[in-house]
Amino acid sequence: MPTPLSRRTLLRGAGALMALPYLDAMLPASARAAAAATPPARMGMFYFGTGMNMRQFTPETEGKDFELTRILKPLEAHRGHFTVLSGTYLEKGGGHDGAYPFATSIAKDQKQSISPDQVAAEVLGRDTRYSSLQMSVKRGTGFGEQPLATIAWNRQGVPLAAENDPHVLFTRLFQPDTEQQKSQQSTEFRRRRSVLDLVREDANKLSRQVGTADRDRLDQYFNSVRELEQQLARRVEWSTKGKPSPDPDGLRDYSKNMTPEGVPGFFYDTYAKLMYDLIALALQTDSTRVVTYVVRTELAGGVYPEFGVSKDYHALTHHGNDPQNLEELAKVDTIYMNHWAYFLGKLRSIKEGDQTLLDRTVLGFSSGMGIGHSKDLLPTVISGGSGLGIAHQGHLKLDKTPLSSVWHTMIDRVGASPAGQFQDSTGVIKKLISA
Structure with a gap:
């Protein structure tokens, strides 16, 4: 019987080291069948x-055979792979600051806590180059500003910056580093290690000279330093491993910068598919297993010339029951849902043994408000994850349920559910979990 191939086997050629992708030959024969049947869990x-225009989003009928509304109609081909959840709300949501409590249930003016994606990343991200990936139509965090550009928060309640350029993201994920970049990285790693060592030494001395309250603040600071050390250790570990090379067949053009912010000739349909394809590639190549994406921010933008509407998205939401405003809202929402349907189709097209990438990925989308800037009647859909124990119900009407219960259900299915109370969740949504 042949000896199993080492998981850390490297290919050597042209002076470079390239880590092999996951291979069946890396496992003992007795374990190969089980491994092939259980690819990793992912979450988005x-x-x-x-x-959204909830008047044309929310279905009237319930169950697996529910009638799709105008906005949801693009998802028809994926029936059985998603569930529309009516009755979700954000206690601190509504208004223009709903992005802040979206993932944490904590209002803008309060100290934030870890978001569900980062809870999942602590478990799922241990063996990937990037523990999580933050994407958005706006670069950075937008913290303290309008609009917020990210929904990811670390354990210290610090927002994690998002990237909005598919070219930058593709380069980060898949472009091999040059020798000059490797040299610069090595110098940077040494410098950062030295700085962190000095900071830790000085902070330890200081902690012995201050009172309890200041010591608590220093403990938070120490946590941030430890997190930086962990990030640096990860970067050092992966710096010698080659990045995956996506199959060029059918790959979109990522060679040029493209952001929604002031680029001549910007076309949203192209941009949306570049971003969704990137998520699929990142998950398929196991570059990361956790993704957040701010598809549309509050207030600014949200519509593009090709949409053929008269106002920006925020202006349309102040519809005043005007038929044209409501019609244009529904038109824009349907365009976004067409792109979501494209994304689900992409994930379903990628086979993983007898399952698909969508089966092994649980996705949730919603908003910080419903129609009319309310904190309830949120446009909430959970997709994928059938291979993780998600039992889709078509349209599920919930009693008033915190949005955190949706996130709770998702992190439970990927094996990251924390012990004890999770945010203001009333527990996992049991009807979504297969027996």
Whole structure:
């Protein structure tokens, strides 16, 4: 019987080291069948700022054979792979600051806590180059500003910056580093280690000279330093491992910068598919297993010339029951849902043994508000995850249920559910979990 191939086997060529992808030959024969049947779990959270036209989003009928509404009609081909959840709400949501409590249930003016994606990343991200990936239509965090550009928060309540350029993201994920970049990285790693060592030494001395309250603040600071050390250790570990090379067949053009912010000739349909394809590639190549994506921010933008509507998205939400405003809202929401249907189709097209990438990935989208800037009647859908024990119900009407219960259900299914109370969740949504 042949000896199993080492998981850390490297290919050597042209002076470079390239880590092999996951291979069946890396396992003993007795374990190969089980491994092939159980690819890793993945999770994604998606934010659609400023709500949706819930009058043409919310289905009237329930169950697996529910009638899709106008906005949801693009998802028809994926029936059985998603569930529309009516009755979700954000206690601290509504208004223009709903992005802040979206993932944490904590209002803008309060200290934030870890978001569900980062809870999942602590478990799922141990063996990937990037523990999580933050994407958005706006670069950075937008913290303290309008609009917020990220929905990811670490354990210290610090927002994690998002990237909005598919070219930058593709380069980060898949472009091999040059020798000059490797040299610069090595110098940077040494410098950062030295700085962190000095900071830790000085902070330890200081902690012995201050009172209890200041010591608590220093403990938070120490946590941040430890997190930086962990990030640096991860970067050092992965710096010698080659990045995956996506199959060029059918790959979109990521060679040029493209962001929604002031680029001539910007076309949203192209951009949306570049971003969704990137998520699929990142998950398929196991570059990461956790993704957040702010698909539409609050207030600014949300519509593009090709949409053929008269106002920006936020202006349309102040519809005043005007038929044209409501019609254009539904038109824009349907465009976004067409792109979501494209994304689900992409994940379903990628086979993993007798399952698909969508089966092994649980996705949730919603918003910080419903129609009319309310904190309830949120446009909430959970997709994928059938291979993780998600039992889709078509349209499930919930009693008034915190949005955190949706996130709770998702992190439970990927094996990251924390012990004890999770945010303001009333527990996992049991009807979504297969027996």
